[in-house]
Amino acid sequence: xxxxxxxxxxxxxxxxxxxxxxxxxxxxxxxxxxxxxxxxxxxxxxxxxxxxxxxxxxxxxxxxxxxxxxxxx
Amino acid sequence: xxxxxxxxxxxxxxxxxxxxxxxxxxxxxxxxxxxxxxxxxxxxxxxxxxxxxxxxxxxxxxxxxxxxxxxxxxxxxxxxxxxxxxxxxxxxxxxxxxxxxxxxxxxxxxxxxxxxxxxxxxxxxxxxxxxxxxxxxxxxxxxxxxxxxxxxxxxxxxxxxxxxxxxxxxxxxxxxxxxxxxxxxxxxxxxxxxxxxxxxxxxxxxxxxxxxxxxxxxxxxxxxxxxxxxxxxxxxxxxxxxxxxxxxxxxxxxxxxxxxxxxxxxxxxxxxxxxxxxxxxxxxxxxxxxxxxxxxxxxxxxxxxxxxxxxxxxxxxxxxxxxxxxxxxxxxxxxxxxxxxxxxxxxxxxxxxxxxxxxxxxxxxxxxxxxxxxxxxxxxxxxxxxxxxxxxxxxxxxxxx
Numbered sequence: 001x002x003x004x005x006x007x008x009x010x011x012x013x014x015x016x017x018x019x020x021x022x023x024x025x026x027x028x029x030x031x032x033x034x035x036x037x038x039x040x041x042x043x044x045x046x047x048x049x050x051x052x053x054x055x056x057x058x059x060x061x062x063x064x065x066x067x068x069x070x071x072x073x
Numbered sequence: 074x075x076x077x078x079x080x081x082x083x084x085x086x087x088x089x090x091x092x093x094x095x096x097x098x099x100x101x102x103x104x105x106x107x108x109x110x111x112x113x114x115x116x117x118x119x120x121x122x123x124x125x126x127x128x129x130x131x132x133x134x135x136x137x138x139x140x141x142x143x144x145x146x147x148x149x150x151x152x153x154x155x156x157x158x159x160x161x162x163x164x165x166x167x168x169x170x171x172x173x174x175x176x177x178x179x180x181x182x183x184x185x186x187x188x189x190x191x192x193x194x195x196x197x198x199x200x201x202x203x204x205x206x207x208x209x210x211x212x213x214x215x216x217x218x219x220x221x222x223x224x225x226x227x228x229x230x231x232x233x234x235x236x237x238x239x240x241x242x243x244x245x246x247x248x249x250x251x252x253x254x255x256x257x258x259x260x261x262x263x264x265x266x267x268x269x270x271x272x273x274x275x276x277x278x279x280x281x282x283x284x285x286x287x288x289x290x291x292x293x294x295x296x297x298x299x300x301x302x303x304x305x306x307x308x309x310x311x312x313x314x315x316x317x318x319x320x321x322x323x324x325x326x327x328x329x330x331x332x333x334x335x336x337x338x339x340x341x342x343x344x345x346x347x348x349x350x351x352x353x354x355x356x357x358x359x360x361x362x363x364x365x366x367x368x369x370x371x372x373x374x375x376x377x378x379x380x381x382x383x384x385x386x387x388x389x390x391x392x393x394x395x396x397x398x399x400x401x402x403x404x405x406x407x408x409x410x411x412x413x414x415x416x417x418x419x420x421x422x423x424x425x426x427x428x429x430x431x432x433x434x435x436x437x438x439x440x441x442x443x444x445x446x447x448x449x450x451x452x453x454x455x456x457x458x459x460x461x462x463x464x465x466x467x468x469x470x471x472x473x474x
Contacts, residue, residue: 018428020410041410044420046258046268050345 008063032068080114091115093434094275101374110370118277119359119433122425126236127167127354132228141213147205149191167354181254181349189344189354195224197339230334236306240278240326244269249388254349267419272430273377273404277360280373282319288451294359294437297341300332310464359437377404
C-alpha cells in the first residue's frame with residue numbers, strides 16, 4: 001500500500017514542485033490514514049489545505065481506494 | 074512607435090513577436106529598452122489567485138409550463154443564486170454558500186462547498202441540480218422546478234467578475250497571540266507567518282501601472298477562454314502612493330471582466346474553501362500588453378525587486394480599518410520565502426500561484442503567435458490618477474425611526 005501511495009504522490013509532485021513545494025510520506029496507519037509532511041514553500045503556503053484535500057487526497061484516494069483520509073503533519 | 078492595428082497585421086501574417094512578462098525582463102537586460110521595444114510586439118501577463126468578487130449569470134431556458142424565478146428562489150447544488158431578474162435569468166456569486174452550511178458556528182468553519190465550486194463543476198461539464206420556487210403568475214403559472222442542468226444546455230452562461238486582478242495587495246500578518254483565519258489564509262500568532270497574494274512581475278496591472286494600454290474593451294485570457302475588460306473593478310483606486318516607476322505601493326487598480334463560461338476550463342477556474350473565512354473562486358487571467366512605445370516596454374519589464382507592498386496586521390489594524398504599515402517589502406523579498414518584521418524572521422506564503430500565472434502567460438503567448446487571438450483596442454481608458462476617481466469608506470449615518 002505504501003508503494004502505491006508513493007506512486008500516487010509522484011503524480012502530484014510536479015505540480016507542487018512548480019510552486020517550490022514538495023511532499024513526504026511519513027506514515028500509513030492500519031486504518032487507512034495517510035500522514036504527510038508538506039515541504040518547501042508548501043510548508044508555509046496558505047493554500048496548502050486546499051492542495052492537500054482537493055489535490056493530494058483526491059489523487060491518492062483515486063489510486064488507492066482503501067485510503068480513508070490524508071492529513072498533514 | 075507602433076499601433077495595435079499594426080501589431081494585429083503582424084499577428085495575421087504570423088510575424089508577431091510575443092514574449093511573456095518574465096521573458097521580457099531578461100530581454101531588456103540583454104538588449105536595452107530601445108532595441109527590445111523595436112523587436113517585441115506584445116508582452117503577455119498572467120495571474121491565478123482567489124478573487125471573491127466573481128460570479129456567473131445563466132439563462133436556463135423556459136420550462137413547460139413556464140416559471141418566473143425572478144422574485145422567487147433558486148439554488149444550484151443547494152447554493153443560493155440571486156433571482157431579482159427576469160423569469161429564467163439567475164446570478165451565482167462565488168462566495169455564496171448553502172443555507173445549511175454551519176459557517177463559523179464551529180470555528181474555524183470548513184466551508185466545504187459554495188458558489189465557486191458550482192462554477193467549477195459547471196465548467197467541468199458536470200450536471201448540477203437546480204431547485205427553484207416562484208409565486209406564480211397568469212403568464213408564468215409554475216411554482217416549483219427541480220431539474221438537472223448542464224452548461225452545454227444553458228442559453229447563456231457568462232462569467233462576470235466585478236472585481237478581479239487587484240493591482241498590488243498587502244502582506245497579511247498576525248500580531249495577536251492566537252491564530253486568525255482571513256481571506257489571506259490562516260495567520261499564525263505573533264508573526265508566525267506572512268501571506269501575500271500576487272503574481273508580482275507577471276501580474277497584469279503591475280506591468281502597465283498607469284493603464285496606458287489596458288482599458289475598457291481590452292480582450293483578455295479569462296479562465297482558459299477569451300473575455301473582455303468590462304469596466305474598472307469595484308474599489309478601483311488609482312490615487313494611492315506610487316514609486317517613481319509608477320507602481321502603486323498599496324492595493325490600487327482593479328478590473329471588472331466578462332466572458333463566455335462555456336469556453337472556459339476548470340483548470341483555470343477553481344472553487345476553493347478557506348478555513349474560517351468562506352468559499353471563493355481562483356481565477357486565471359492573462360492580459361496582453363501591446364508594445365506601443367519604449368515606455369510601455371520599460372513598464373512591462375519591471376521586476377519583482379522593483380515592486381513593493383505593505384505589511385499589515387490582520388488581527389487588529391485591518392479589521393478596525395486603521396491605516397498602518399509594519400513595513401514595506403518587495404516581491405523579490407517575499408518570494409525568497411522569508412522577510413524580517415520587527416527584527417523577527419517570518420516565513421512567507423503566496424496564495425497566488427506563480428507557476429500557473431506563468432502557464433497562463435505562455436498560453437496567451439501561443440494563442441497570439443498562432444493567430445488565434447487578435448488584440449482589441451480599448452474603447453475607453455480605465456480611470457487613472459488624473460481622473461480623481463477614488464475608493465471611499467462607508468459613511469455610516471444613524472437611521473431615524
